[in-house]
Amino acid sequence: MQRQRRRGPRARPRQHFTPVPWPRNPMRWLSLDYFYFHFTNWPNPKGRNGCYLCYQVKRTQEGLSWDVGTGVFENEFYPKKPVHTEICFLNWFKTQQAFLAQNLSREENYHVTWFMSWSPCFQCARQVVAFLRDHKHVQLSIFAARLYYSRSPQYQQGLRSLQGAGAQVAIMTPADFAFCWDIFVDDPLRPFRYWKGIYINSCSLSKSLEDILRSSVVVAKEWTAEMQQQHRNQDLTPVPRPRPRIKPKTFDFNFQNIDSYGRKSTFLCFKVERWENGSFLGYQKGVFRNQLYSDHAELCFLDWFCDVVLSPDEIPCPDVQYRVTWYISWSPCFECAEQVAHFLKENRNVDLCISAARLYYENEDVQGLRDLVDAGAQVAMMAPEDFKYCWDNFVYHWGWRFNYWNNICQNSYYILQEKLDEILWD
The missing domain is CATH 3.40.140.10 (Cytidine Deaminase, domain 2)
Known part of the structure; x- marks a missing residue:
């Protein structure tokens, strides 16, 4: 028997419509249309202003692993200040009973996987890094459909900081899109349709991300060499002296x-x-x-x-x-x-x-x-x-x-x- 179709995310509020608090996060399913629209991995798509995060949480103890839960988060826009999906997940995750109980026992670990329509911004990356440093028993893997402001050094540094904190950062492959379709989309009976360019775009974005993450090693080596050269020339460089005033x-x-x-x-x-x-x-x-x-x-x-x-x-x-x-x-x-x-x-x-x-x-x-x-x-x-x-x-x-x-x-x-x-x- 065909499963009844569930309602997808709520459309944008109509004019003269008073928005209500955001009760949906996390959602269990993402509608078919929303998935195709927001997760298409075109390099520069138009109108994809929101971000969706499909999560999977696994719990490990004494070598055994089992699923804790799956779901979908989206950005929150009202009634207060906007909150990005990553922070919505962290706020929710820290309130779960299993997580709170685990804080009393260090014998268990969590492996959290995110499938995101956009890679994290640098502000969210900073908060995620702080969370990972405070909770060593949580491992995070991030798979993004697209890179958010990939040419901005500030956003690049955010991705590098996530990797430095122990998170896995990668681009979604066609197999990842198919997995999300089976687990998180409202109509799993309909087969997943690969769009044109999905493989080429994934490879191109993976190369861009690889260059971003690799540059941190290059920068570190250049910085070390520069500091060593400055140290060798320290005795030869006169200490600058200030001028008393300017014109x-x-x-x-x-x-x-x-x-x-x-x-x-x-x-x-x-x-x-x-x-x-x-x-x-x-x-x-x-x-x-x-x-x-x-x-x-x-x-x-x-x-x-x-x-x-x-x-x-x-x-x-x-x-x-x-x-x-x-x-x-x-x-x-x-x-x-x-x-x-x-x-x-x-x-x-x-x-x-x-x-x-x-x-x-x-x-x-x-x-x-x-x-x-x-x-x-x-x-x-x-x-x-x-x-x-x-x-x-x-x-x-x-x-x-x-x-x-x-x-x-x-x-x-x-x-x-x-x-x-x-x-x-x-």
């Missing part, structure tokens, strides 16, 4: 928070305060610029700070507390942010506050800003009073007063600060 035109052009056109240099105005007699007292100040030396302005400051402040006369001063403030024309890039974060973790006696005139947040630089905050740095956008402070203390102004440019606050500072808040806290 008014240089400050006006490079620190304006309105237009970034032509502003390729980074200027860093710094103030170092030292704890003495129960309070912080002014100790050093100056300005660094990235193009005067081989390193960026942030790394020039670190070289100078370690040589002049932390270890004068080659005598380390780990017990002295320092408070460092940066006023920088561009927020740090990813590489500089990672090195500054490492410096802060190694030197707990140094507090750093960064105020940037403009945001440099292309690609993975967003993650660098988050790593700075995680390392204890305070990161914010320069307010109008910060620009005046820099003019008074780091510019040869010859008695001229600082002139606020148009829209310095409403159309620039507030917008940039809101964007930074989204980067750091969303």
Whole structure:
């Protein structure tokens, strides 16, 4: 007897329709039409804005394995903030009784398999990596029909981080599509129809993913070689020295928070305060610029700070507390942010506050800003009073007063600060 057809996912809410809370996740089945539409592995399909995740959970104990459950998740859009399918699964999985009971006994393991219409975004990848690190007894395999923003270094790094956390990351093969059809589609009595190009597209996407995952090894080797070369040349490279001030035109052009056109240099105005007699007292100040030396302005400051402040006369001063403030024309890039974060973790006696005139947040630089905050740095956008402070203390102004440019606050500072808040806290 033919099985009664089940209802597929709900269509988009109609106009004047009040949406209700998302009660369906997880769903047991995915409709035939939805599967063909969302899981087709064309490289650049149109209209596939949602993401579907078909999961299979297996439980292993003393060499024996059995299925715990299967189902389908989709993105949640209301009534609150949108939640991607990966996070929906993790939130659900952590509430299951079998999983909660397993936390009391380390003799059991879980093997979770995801079949996804899109590969994870970098934000979801970060949360999945954190989950895997906290739950060593969970193994994850991810098979994606398509790659999401595969040319973006930020999304590529998300896939590499998943692999680094122990997850298997691969592209769905024709056999995987047929398996999903048999297990997760509403009408299994109808045979699965392979679409045109399914094999070629799968091979092409697998090659792209292989290049993405392999590049992490290449980057690591290049980074190691670069660090070794820097170490060999360390004694030959003079420690950069800051300039006391900059010219008014240089400050006006490079620190304006309105237009970034032509502003390729980074200027860093710094103030170092030292704890003495129960309070912080002014100790050093100056300005660094990235193009005067081989390193960026942030790394020039670190070289100078370690040589002049932390270890004068080659005598380390780990017990002295320092408070460092940066006023920088561009927020740090990813590489500089990672090195500054490492410096802060190694030197707990140094507090750093960064105020940037403009945001440099292309690609993975967003993650660098988050790593700075995680390392204890305070990161914010320069307010109008910060620009005046820099003019008074780091510019040869010859008695001229600082002139606020148009829209310095409403159309620039507030917008940039809101964007930074989204980067750091969303």
